[in-house]
Amino acid sequence: MLVVMQSDATQAQIDAVCDAIREMGFQPAPMPGAQRTAVGLIGNDGQVDGSHISGMAGVGQVIYVSKPYKQVSREWRPENTVVEIAPGVRFGGTEVPVIAGPCSVEGEPQILAVARAVRAAGASALRGGAFKPRSSPYSFQGMGLEGLKLLAKAREETGLAIVTEAMDEEGANLVAEYADCIQLGARNMQNFSLLKVLGRLRKPVLLKRGMSATIQELLLAAEYVLAAGNPHVILCERGVRGFDTATRNLFDLSAIPLVHKLSHLPIVADPSHGVGVREHVPPMARAAIAAGADGLIIEVHPTPDKAVSDGAQTLYTEQFGRLMGEVRTIAEAIGRTITPAPAHQTVGAG
Template sequence: MLIVMNHSATQEQIRSVEKAVEAMGLQASPIPGSERTAIGVLGNQGYVDDSTIRELPGVVECIHVSKPYKLVSRDFHPEPTIVEVGPVKIGNGLPPVVMAGPCSIESEAQMLASARVVKAAGAQILRGGAFKPRTGPHSFQGLGVEGLKYLRRAGDEAGLPVVTEVMRIEQLDDVCRYADILQIGARNMQNFDLLKEVGKRRHPVLLKRGMSATLEEFLAAAEYIVAEGNGQVILCERGIRTFEKATRNTLDLSIVPLIRKMSHLPIIVDPSHATGIRALVPVMSKAALVAGAHGLMVEVHPEPEKALCDGAQSLTGEGFATLMGELSGLLKYLGY
């Protein structure tokens, strides 16, 4: 950490800050500049809490050099993480993986139809939501455990591993029983208790970026999971909230190569939630793979116009098959 002092800070103020640093068991190393003094803080193992320093007299700001994550950082762990879900492998150097299926599980028939459609088109993993977070209390809230069973049956029939969201710790046992990947939704990215619990399980985790989470917070959330012993974490960019309302969210695609540079965890992209517009999903899927995404998560519904949730951003089975055909050409171009 670097503590920046006022231009007019007194020697006494500088000395007080040094003392406060030393009281934290750290060393203070003043760096006198032509305009002001800065004080380097040495000896810390990881992130330093600046809250007791920041408001001392003469302090302008505290600048962090260490990050609130380390285990997920490529700087400390250069080797890429490969996440394994049954026969499917996700990570650096491997062909991108497509997870597809409906936003929410509505019936057994719908899941079986969805599974067949996405399997036939070439998807490797089946998705479907049994527990749904919805903005208003009067919307469809998901089928719960019954839905999990439909998902599992559909996955088994099609020979596809399945991923589904877990929203609460109490759901964790059920979700672990029926699903292959535990998805943490954007709204729960900083539900730290939930992160710790999934960190204690052995299932791979799909962690979605919170809609107003910075890259640093995103990686720190993953750190919670890895710190508990579960290193099988897949990150997922799904759009952030900005002033622009023409798309549902703003897909932050530049984060993909940046995460590849900063972390060893695989990063996939969800163009369906990011854009919220069906017509943009195929083109942004391709852009995501070119940007370096290790996979995609795409909403597909056999009959989007009858979907109970997010129909407008779901591809039809036909649309998805067309996309998968196009992706196959793209993968060839990309060398897979």
């Protein structure tokens, strides 16, 4: 349930509505807007009788949220949520940030070389896995804490925001200390205990769609994070499992406009995992921007053929540079711009 106050409602009237919601056994969530305040009701999993609230002083309208997810729905918040992960790097507005970097942090020379290259091409954030969930227990699992420290060093040199994945509660606390945004991978989308941890950490979260997840399941996963107190969630379409083996996944471009209709949260696209084939990543990245994606996350490596993970879907730095020029043109054609690379660069960085 959402209580929309009149534009001239006083603070005392808003407080009275909040008190009434508490008396019903629920938690009020006041949301001041540009013209009026709305008060959400948190804690119910079914419809609540709010007839007595509709008659209270200062109340303009009582709206019943029909979706199973509440706080992430457009009914709850009609305006777009803008999530800022670092100064100037905002998802959900007219600017479109690009996150780029290797699948895995492999060492200092590699991550610094990639960071310099993607920054020079115009990326505003660096990705790189320090903790790697792999299908095989014998595959490279990441550098862990040392990888996080190398990402922080790359940020210090280039000014790029850092996005990296957490796999469990201990890792989430470490990532929150070193990174600007915590990525939750497809395999963990419905790890509900970890979603609650990310809600309590209040750090921006990049939530990837599960390999076989519906849009409703993705939005309900986001609801866990918001319900635990963290409104800073960015959704990510990264492809779902299909029956055709020609590509790694079925990249669902229709998810982008659909999520925009259903939710106020921003959604970015990951064409690297979406198709899993290097030559198909640039056209799918271009298509995602045209479809209205609020950001891109692209895997880039100076020598993909030597990458320890996901080399087949990773762009060469030269390819990424060309792609950035193409997506700038497409973004401008639909009234948006690609977020510029950070101005900061330390002395001696190349």
